[in-house]
Amino acid sequence: MGSSSTERPRDADVIVIGGGPAGASIASLLAMEGRSVLVLERDIHPRDHVGESLTPSTNMVFKRIGFLEKMEDAGFVHKPGACWTAPRAPVGKFISIRLGEFPPPGAFQLYTYNVERDAFDALLLRHAHDLGAKVLQGVNVHRVLFEGDRAVGVRAKVADGWERDLYAPFVVDASGRRCMVANQLGLRRKDPEFNQYGIYSWFRGVEPNPPGYEGFLFLHFLGLERAWGWQIPLRDGVWSIGVVTDKSDFTKSGRSHEEFFDSLVERNRTFRHVMKGAERIRPWWIEGDYTYEVERLAGPGWVIVGDAARFVDPIFSTGVDIATYSALYAFEAIDATLKGADEGAELAAYERRVTGGVEAWYQLISLFYRLQNLFTIYAIRPRFREQVVRILQGNLYIPESLERAREIIDRMERSYERVMADPSNLLRPGALDPARLAALR
Ligand SMILES: Cc1cc2nc3c(=O)[nH]c(=O)nc-3n(C[C@H](O)[C@H](O)[C@H](O)COP(=O)(O)OP(=O)(O)OC[C@H]3O[C@@H](n4cnc5c(N)ncnc54)[C@H](O)[C@@H]3O)c2cc1C
Structure with missing residues (x-):
């Protein structure tokens, strides 16, 4: 780390911009490890937010930070699975997937939750505070402060109040689709395929x-x-x-x-x-204006997590999944660095892990839009059902699940190509052909 870090005031070990699920999760993990962490949240929670259906894999992160009990106490609706309907299918006819049909290794409950995000986000942020994170609400971060290419802190402002520069060895951008760091550094790219x-x-x-x-x-x-x-x-x-x-x-x-x-x-x-x-x-x-990617997810003294790192279409309810897992992996990279590990190697590993998983989600979403019926066909075939269920359980960032996802993506790509090569294929009318796809781009 830069030599001048010792001369600057140090307001925390880590400053987190944004107190949504990504920010609150990483703040909880850091506080549990005894790190001093300062969360700066622009709004005053509870505040409304879209994204109410969770994946089962988020349970693992919530359990790790001791939050699951609070979710149960709050009485959020249990979500045991997902169903989908075709436009012209008779009323009441649907495909269903029970998320616990093939329990993930180490699963301790076979359901996840549907949550009102105002209540859920406020509870999670309060949880980070209870674990020892300092949470300031109504504080807007205007920009991240850099010395050379190293992030050293943030400039924060309270509406009609003080403006201050705050310093820490690490700045985590969890500002959601506001994409604080990516916009400041010109790293955000609008998705060419989806609008x-x-x-x-x-x-x-x-x-x-x-x-x-x-x-x-x-x-x-x-x-x-x-x-x-x-x-x-x-x-x-x-x-x-x-x-x-x-x-x-x-x-x-x-x-x-x-x-x-x-x-x-x-x-x-x-x-x-x-x-x-x-x-x-x-x-x-x-x-509107969502789905984008960010060229780099980390650099000296800074890490981007959650929506601030990338946003993919929410069809598979992946937003909070990505938010919590990127928070977990960013925590591991920061913690290791603060303990003396090589920062560049830790951040590169973080970036690889998150990018691999999110890219797999993106490819699945892209396939879904090209041929929605493919998912139905794969879900009802006993040979592929387990793979489909496991994808919908979330967490594509660990090597086994990523490999499984890539396998089914390859298979589905081949199926799509077969459908497109055969004008008489029964699935053809529902498929988005490449010419139309190009026109949409
Ligand atoms: C139509 C739609 C449907 C969706 N459905 C689902 C779903 O069913 N399930 C699901 O999991 N996800 C869904 N999502 C995605 C989900 O909303 C997000 O992925 C999730 O909220 C990301 O969490 P986050 O913590 O990264 O960001 P956010 O939840 O957006 O939190 C970011 C926080 O940062 C704060 N902030 C921003 N800028 C600043 C600043 N300058 N200074 C200080 N604070 C700042 C904001 O006030 C906010 O509280 C959906 C999204 C859309 C658009």
Whole structure:
């Protein structure tokens, strides 16, 4: 590390920008290790956030930081699996996957959770505080301070209040899609393939899931390229319902958000049926301009975690999975460095691990959009079912799961090519052909 680090004031061992799931997880891990950690969060929690359905693998990180009990006490809805419906399938006909069908090694429960993110994020940030992290809310980080190429701290400001430079040997960027470091260093690249757009809100009066499927997430395919809908049961009879589509479809439609949302719901028989008596209880929430990548995830004195590192389409509920695992691996790299290991090697290993897993998610998502029925076919074939279930369980960052994911990606790529090479293939009408794909880019 730079020699001048000894001359500067040291406000913490690690400064974390952002107190979402990524920031709160890494702050918890660092505090448990006895490190002094300062979390600077722009908002005052609880604050609303999209992303309510979790993967089972997040349980492992939550257990490690002693948070799982608090999630149980909070009474978040248990999510044992996921279902999906085809647009023209009869009402009530769906494909289902129970996430515990092939329990992951060391699994201690066969469900994950659906969470109201305002409550969940506030609880997790409070947990980091309880473990010893110093959490300042309402503090906006304006920029990361560098000396040469080494990050040495941040310039932070309270609305209408003090502005201060704060220093630490490590700065963690967990600022979500604000992408603090990547924007400052010009490292953020918009995804050339996707330009997705989400519209969602909370509802009451949604037709409950069929008996035996309580707590399941439902995905509804809409018979429209790059589009799907979600239906997530939350506590107290509230449902999170949203649609995702290519932004150009919304723009071309010339409709209001509400009309566009309704027109997409109408495209799927089951979706239409369950929404028949639904009443919206919150304003519309719009999410655009997402899916991007960041050229580098770490450098001297800085590490990027969670959405600030990359954002891929949320079809497989991977956001909090990536946030918690990147936090875990970044913690390991920082902790080892602070204990004297080689910083460059630790950060390079961090970057490889996270990039490998997220890239696999990205390829799966890209395949999904090219041929949605492939996933259905692979899920119902006994030969491939375990692989599909394991992917949906999350955590593609460890070598075994990454290898398994890559294997099925290769297989699915070959299946897609076979479908495209044969005009009479029954799956062909649902496939996004390369010419159309190029036009969308
Ligand atoms: C349409 C849609 C649906 C989704 N569905 C799911 C889902 O079902 N499941 C799932 O797991 N994920 C889902 N996601 C993704 C999920 O929302 C994110 O991946 C997740 O919130 C990432 O956590 P994070 O901690 O990295 O970032 P965030 O949760 O965004 O937290 C970042 C924090 O940093 C703070 N911050 C930002 N800038 C500054 C600054 N300058 N100074 C101080 N603080 C700052 C923010 O206030 C915020 O609290 C979805 C996303 C979209 C767009």
